[in-house]
Amino acid sequence: MSKEKLMNVDEFQRQLDQSGFDVVVATSLHNVLYTSGAYIHTQVSIPDRLALTVLPKKGEDALLVCNIEESLSRDESWIKDVRSYVEFAQSPVSLLVEVLKEKGLADGRIGIEKRHLTAIYFEELVEALPKAKIGAGDKVFEHARSIKTPGEIERYREAGLATERAMLEAFQEARPGDTERAVLTAMKDKVALYGATGIDFAILAAGDHSYQAHPTARERPLEPGDLVRVDFGAVWDGYGSDVARMAVVGEPTDAQQDTYRKVWQVQRKAVEFMRPGVRGCDVFECCRQAYADFGIEYFGPHAGHGFGFAGHEVPMLQPFNKEEMRPNMLICIEPVILFKELGGFQVEDLILITEDGSEILTDYADSEELFVIQ
């Protein structure tokens, strides 16, 4: 797809203009992908090997990559000015400094990703550009990315639907005695069949691990009475999903079914509550209050998050976030509760903020009844 389909160019320019920076520099996988179209996954597996986009307020963008990534970058990016450095022979920051000097920006106001760039590279940059005013440009990217384009919404919708379909089918095929890992592997297989290029994360918490937020699935057979909670994210060339679904092995106890129903109802209440103008903290409070009405103490730390490349994005649905929802934001709502004895409960769906409300993009978890593995 083209730049305009996958990047909110107008919003980005508006954020950049408002930021006071002359240039912002992206270094994270997500912001480099967003601003260049190039998906350079070694940015995560080999974090020292920086890829950067240099995005001036006025003038041409540049993409800076390790020479080993140059051919892929030229193929994938809409940025025409691709430069490369030889790893170990030259620091990526020194190439960045060269490019900033060439563009006359070396003494200017430079916004970097302070939540991504490491201390070692940050110090190198500050030392090399003593006259520059280097600040945190993270919000320029975060806020631009939070308002999705129609092309992005379509990709995330498809990713979410394929993911929950894979999860549901794996639950349907699961039997008591299957191992935790086997059920999770079945989901991974199915989502790959539906086109996923990778798995971002795959949590299956069952039995005595159910109350842990993020355990690793084990070679342990599922037993009658087990709660099975799956929090799952697959990825399609960078565009991902984040869905949580639950099941129980054999008939649920009253406490299991009753608690699940409450979690489901709290989640739906939050969805109905979300609309433009509502703040992150308001949604958290909506969930806290709804749980309190059920006599359940809700501690957070958050009830959900904006969704995009990075998984947890603005707006966070956390008690201190005053940021308001805006149309075309994507939100994952997931008011998780974890009880040491009873276990952990979680339903997570992808929500689109519309002009006057919200819409659930994922839709298979349409029942208040716990899915029974039998």
Next chain:
Amino acid sequence: MSKEKLMNVDEFQRQLDQSGFDVVVATSLHNVLYTSGAYIHTQVSIPDRLALTVLPKKGEDALLVCNIEESLSRDESWIKDVRSYVEFAQSPVSLLVEVLKEKGLADGRIGIEKRHLTAIYFEELVEALPKAKIGAGDKVFEHARSIKTPGEIERYREAGLATERAMLEAFQEARPGDTERAVLTAMKDKVALYGATGIDFAILAAGDHSYQAHPTARERPLEPGDLVRVDFGAVWDGYGSDVARMAVVGEPTDAQQDTYRKVWQVQRKAVEFMRPGVRGCDVFECCRQAYADFGIEYFGPHAGHGFGFAGHEVPMLQPFNKEEMRPNMLICIEPVILFKELGGFQVEDLILITEDGSEILTDYADSEELFVIQ
């Protein structure tokens, strides 16, 4: 397994003593796992949600985590002093500062992971501890981790063997017309069957993408004449693999077979060359010279890397690295060459540095003949 089986405690203490630091603080997934035994994978997917180990030269270690990860951390870690912070209500760095003050280390020499800690957290720490001497402690971890324990070597050996077995079997079952993605998915399935808990990275470069280092596999059928290069890393609860294997669809051309044979021979020459005392740059030069003898220009950026949690670790086999090999280091050797027309060539194996030489731990790629998919 116990701490002593998975952490080189003596080497770590030696490195810490030599470093001049009173305490080192781990923040990366890899160093927290190494020094605590807790595998907190949200450290990667939610990077702002720090987990930290505080490791004083003298005195008790502490593990600091987000409250949502506390139960898992207590279950998995050998560190008894586990503290938690509530995300958004408290910064992880402020909890770190509290703990350092409590231990009387707040004005001391503090080694942090400057190659991991982000600029924003780094500045917060520096501001909160104006009297401390905060430096780069990365090398304490890197060097301790580079000398593997018998327990680690066993885990990586098993991971490597299972990975190459999965790759070979997927090649054996592949047929012309299968898509790139289908072949890669088959490898992922098989490695999950052999116990892998996740996939770290999975590159399949074929046909017109063959010359790219790290493309994403496509829904494109494999065609006669295609070179198929796979660089693959799976993970077993943090302990991973990194193996590369090649195939050709149908009978190879003379140029394909001839070039593959040269790459294979260069790699074997490097393996025979590696032993304690040999430096990273020497191995790179060995590969460069061996390629030059074949009339091939080798540009790097590296011929391989130490292997462990982080994928690319010390010692890097790059032209500027004077670090010497030591017994019980694990090395991935991979002198990759990429030709725009002919395509990319790569074989990667896991090597153990022994007392007087080296041993290939992965061993199925024992033939100079390109594997033929037919």
